[in-house]
Amino acid sequence: AAAAELDIALAPLIEDARREGRTVVALSEYGITKADRPVHLNRALREAGLLEVHTQDGMEYLDPMASRAFAVADHQIAHVYVRRPEDLEATRAALAGVEGIGELLDDEGKKAHGIDHARAGELVAVAAPGHWFTYYYWLDEARAPDFAQLVEIHRKPGYDPVELFMDPEDPYVRLKAAGALARKKLGMRYRMAVVPLDAAPVQGSHGRLPDSEDEGPVLLSSDPAAATGRLAATDVKPLLLRLAGLDGA
Template identity: 75%
Template sequence: MSAPAVRTGVWFVGARGSVATTAVAGHAAVAAGLHPAIGMITETPPFADSGLPALGSLVFGGHDTADRPLPERAAALAAGGVLPHGLPAALHDELARADKEIRPGGPLPGDTRDDEELVTAFAADLEDFGRRNGLASTVVINVASTEPVLDPVDPRLPASSLYAAAALRAGCPYVNFTPSAGLRHPALRDAVADCGLPHTGRDGKTGQTLLRSVLAPMFVQRALSVRAWSGTNLLGGGDGAALADPGAAEAKNAGKERVLADVLGAAPEGEVHIDDVPALGDWKTAWDHIAFDGFLGTRMVLQTTWQGCDSALAAPLVLDLARLVARAHERGLTGPLPGLGFYAQDGMEYLDPMASRAFAVADHQIAHVYVRRPEDLTATREALQDLPGVERLLDDEGKKANGLDHPRSGELVAVADPDAWFTYYYWLDDARAPDFAQLVEIHRKPGYDPVELFLDPQDPYVRIRAATAVARKKLGLRYRMAVVPLDPSPIRGSHGRLPMSDEEGPLILCSTPHAFTGPVRATEVKSLLLELAGLH
């Protein structure tokens, strides 16, 4: 007797929208062999033996405030050329089956339920979906319309964050395919840190943002100076209507601008305009105008025009993410999934202190370790105390004895061995090091980086890159000093810990006789210098 097939749930927020409808119809068409899996990375040979959920094992459901059934939505998309003619009729049963699993979303006008009641109701829908269908897990994916930028004084959670909170409560991994707040709302920080679930996403790159993320590195790698980058989007359908709201357009454009700022080092001049053109339906046209300087200041322009269907571009990515995140959940991975950095981070790892249960700020031979919850202190101490190079950990008593018991101190302070020092490197794979790791960047690195004193010996053109960056700086142009190695071994000395003897300690040389008569504590040096300068 064979074991029952393992089934995986895919729960769409915005389940009757164009993206979700296209994903459900596309999944059925590919699973039935009616169409090839074009655009689905998880159906390529490298993923053949990766243990992903089989396409045929996916079960669809979701939340939506709209009530038009999926078969009708699919027929409308086919009429607009998004889905192949005749496909909705051929897949009517599959679409109807998914539609039966869609539950009312909210909050709708007149809904008197508070946030807690809404989250409880949404989580109950998810749990019921998994129980009735015998699902191993359910991945929640937000593909709803973009929300306006968060209002910091609004006491209510936005809808995207209500659904995200419900996913955590129901024990479901979460993907945010939109720029909306979702799990990033400040009120959910503790819940996200404690959830023990994988999650990913902050909008999906499908059109203009995808092109920007590809073209911007080209300008950096060729040392070309981008003076301005402007763009226009013409789109209709539900996205066009939603982005006609200035607040929603602002949230969407923030992501497009963030791509350029992250890659170029600063946001160039120019804006992105989004125009709602209902006649375009689910199709859009994106135009970019890039003004840049070449050799000897020669001014040039690159223009791109992208015409496509967002739903058809997004649907295969959504199906890929559902399978990848489900597999991550099965393997016990938790927290953000940097390997799925399909948005602005370009697969890089970025420390999010506000979402971290514990993190360290390294300063040579001292590291302040901040622990969010007292119940995590013991586990944090056990994880650190036996690490090579750590001489001791200072708790409250140890910090007090060493003059480190100030309000900004970490819950623990790690002290290095005399011949060791702490790097700030928090990533495990240099291929995923953040973009600032090889820059001289004192503001974004969570700790002091003495390796900035060296040029990368693995880069044969490093001196040329450094000279070019200095020249661009002197000319008043944007520059990127990406010359720092990721190897800390050249550092042969350090400081920070207290000296083991007075002979090894620092000296104060002073021309004022009898300015002090004995040892001076490090915390007394500032007041001494001010007094000697007549400023105290």
């Protein structure tokens, strides 16, 4: 049903493009695969004494400057930053036994995957199939930071897909959301604190290389000759520039 609605909405745009002789491209950045098992890297680092927090009003906040190591998670990839070279082995050991880590890339591993950037973590964790990484670092929900239940992308040390959900354990969550929205419309201060602290609602993710092409990103073109077979992600930009006549050729 959703695909049919999308076809109807896009039809006028596609027809206009065809009349002007343009090539229409539909491109997905990634494919979503089933992943319903969260992995808490920062909690493992904290339990190993490598990650530090500071407390304010009873809430805990990650202290990256005091931490010997911490992870910045993004779906199924996490950059693990290690302050000193002498802490690298301790960090590796703290993560070695964490279930749900498929790979832990060092300098050679990062180079092999083409992600040996100067700003990359000293280690890069790749989730095992069916798993994904949270940013969570608190060990007691009562001490979670004030932003944990908010849509707050700039304060969380990592992407939080749980922001897509309302807390299923709170019977008044929709009423709270409605009240916060009403305050917003009235120009008053408000807090939309409705995000769950439990990562269980997340059922899909992306980031690790897909195990099959069916789980990967897709490129569709109205010109069958535009791209055939598999296409490297780094080849997408020059392809689009060529189709748009902006490649200088």
